[in-house]
Amino acid sequence: MKDVDGNHPIRPRATPVLQEFAGEGLRTLALAYKDLDEDYFHQWKRRHHEASTALEDREGRLDQLYEEVEKDLLLLGATAIEDKLQDGVPQTIEQLSKADIKIWVLTGDKQETAENIGYSCNLLQEEMNEIFTVSGNSPDAVREELRNARNAMKPDAVDSVFPSERSLVKGPKVLMDEEVNGEHGLVINGHSLAYALEHGMELEFLRTACMCKAVICCRVTPLQKAQVVELVKKYKRAVTLAIGDGANDVSMIKAAHIGVGISGQEGMQAVLSSDYSFAQFRFLQRLLLVHGRWSYLRMCKFLRYFFYKNFTFTFVHFWYGFFCGFSAQTVYDEWFITLYNLMYTALPVLGMGLFDQDVNDAWSFQHPRLYVPGQLNLYFSKRAFFKCALHSCYSSLVLFFIPYAAVQDTVRDDGRDVADYQSFALLTQTCLLFAVCIQLGLEMSYWTAVNTIFVLGSLTVYFAVTFTMYSNGMFLVLPSAFPFIGTGRNSLNQPNIWLTILLTSTLCVLPVVTYRFLLIQLCPTINDKVMFKVRQTKASPPPPTRRARIRRTSSRRSGYAFSHAQGYGDLVTSGWFLRRPAAPRPLGPAHAGRATTGFSPMGRSAGYSPTGRPQNAKAPGVEVTSLQMYRTISDAAL
């Protein structure tokens, strides 16, 4: 490259400027030009056409031609482009990792770029034992590298891919999680990935990758992104989520269980093909740790309770069968059976499914481990269903036999009948409703005004509707439809009826309370501990202020230049830019990066150096600059 103007050489001025740009984390581009003679160009074009259609060594011949023409350019100047990571990306990734979510990055960037991004957003860490790089150019090389990585992580690992291959279980094989000592990272190139995703080696790759804490795949094509996601889906019992913002992420978003599109400058293709979309990557944290978790909790509570109330309702008839000649006579009034699910228990359970929370959103962020029960499918599984059925069985026994025994040979306080079918029906249905309402009260952990109104309102509605239907008026209108006339008035004014209801409800609920209390005392779950802590604090904590973010208006930050193989790689690795002369810089909005002018002893975000320079060595007069965050498209495989 020659200088344009012989009198004023540009290169001596350009070089430090480029270095300065790169030091600030801008993507630098040097511009140069050259005049081409028209005849020469036509001839070159012809040769280029020949080379591009050659059958042998097409790549080599094209390279040669390019080399030939890209010579003796005249330097014009230097440009710099800023590209930055969105806000909150490192924190989000850190939180999600704490929630036992494995994060993989699938990017089309180069390896150095991807690695830098990995470091800058907390995915790869200094403390990691080792970062393995797989960049072999042949299947054997790739296999060798994967094996080596695996042996380094787990020296005594069994060679066969499925440790329990001898099992005779038919069906899709599932790769189990394996414990490794320490934290490792894996960086694999696109062309190596092409070999690794082949049928013979995919399990090998998956096994090695799953042993690592973080996986970065660089130079990945859109199709490979989808293939990686499908590989995880197929062989691991895990739920996958893919998040991306460009058209090249669409296949991956569609392949994953949950696809998330980030709407933005790159257009709406990712958004249109996704299940959820939002504008910033950091919203993923809220989506998963708050809304996803609440949704799972609500769904499971709703299901469990719904099964419980209906099983209890039904099993009572089973016991009554023994005493009514197995004639399928219902214990309850027919109207009650109609209105039970429709009116008396519909709104409370709906309210629970809509509003319930165990802890609020601030606490959910503070304790990402709360997310783990959802991953382990703890709240609604075959075991939980069986326990629910058992509980219903017990409740139905109490709800039938206590009224049965209490009503046996009993009369009213004026001697008249109270052991008739209609009074018995009213008694058992009232007991049932009280029992399931109290059970709902035990299930709910978030009593808003709406929920309270629903529960108390349903009980009130029950009594109102019952008394209306058992009134004289309704009977006179349709005698055959309302035969229960007078039952409410004649039985619910008896103290022993109410004492029976009290006894039944208490006896239904007592074992549940005992069992839950014992569980909380003897083996408290993370939820119990956090809820206990919330109660102790008695107020929602302020959001964590360990890193106060200042709203920047200036966009100049320090960081890395990463876009070219040649040129400034040395700059990056030299770490020169980390040390600046203590030139007076205006503080406040123009200040680069974090509020901390020093460095925080924990976390990545302040003053990290991927070159391995120790952070604690603060030389006098040197201002430590903090890290740039680059926006990237990442694939978070859970």
Added chain:
Amino acid sequence: MASSYNAKEEDGHHSGAPAHGGAAAAAAKSKKPDNTAFKQQRLPAWQPILTAGTVLPAFFVIGLIFIPIGIGLFVTSNNIREFEVTATPTRDTSNVFMYYGLSNFYQNHRRYVKSRDDSQLYGDRSALTNPSKECEPYRMSDGQAIAPCGAIANSLFNDTLELYHIDSNGTRNTIPLVKKGIAWWTDKHVKFRNPGGNNNLTAAFRGTSKPVNWRKPVYDLDPSDPDNNGFINEDFIVWMRTAALPTFRKLYRIIQKKAVTTPTLPSGRYVLNISYNYPVLSFDGRKRMILSTISWMGGKNPFLGIAYITVGSICFFLGVVLLIIHHKYDTRNNSADIPN
């Protein structure tokens, strides 16, 4: 990939790009959800958890409440005099109620319970001559509608019981048995009505036949008292109120109390005269007669008292056990060991 300059602001406002979720499309129209407590799920709420401070006192309180209630019920039940068949002396000065009891009689069988016509029993004229299909096969007889139709009415209990007291002279005194006031007020005055009023029932029931197993037609149930004849006969009403369980008792007669100082049933020998009409042997049933006094909790039923005492004691005992467990294990339950 990260090639274009990103002009996003901190809180995600876009300029010109159509938004989803929390981002605003333009300054004028924002799709951002309202920041109200309802929509942001921040409604004020009560968040109860099962701490030792709530559960243990609750257990003790329940125990302390249930046990006295149980004792009260048990004592009350014990004070109720009830005897079956053979008379024993009593000093009660309250009303004595006479019941007949049946065992192994499934008045709660589904087909049996359905087999009635409430419209007909209400006095509806059209239902009188055209009863509902539910009454089959006890609907028609001799070409005429049965009044009252159905299996429940057909199986009316028709034994008569008479009680005599043999006093010191040896004379046999009939004990007056009151046959009214044994059915529910709502049944007698609302649910059951004679067609066309209570007078001239013979004419009202013309064109209907008596139930198959009855000896007398319905308007002859109690000819001496028009207020107790026809459908509103109280024995009939009591029987029509089907029992819930296969062993039941139904109020037959009331022995009114006399003066305050005189016992209702003075000691001595009693004779019970039963006109044995009702056949129970065919279904292996049993009949019995019960004389009983009544308290605020109804008849003699010790179950509720015993149950309350039992549950109260269990509660109390559980409270103690949980208190011990809580003391032993609560030091472990520190919030400091939340994994983070």
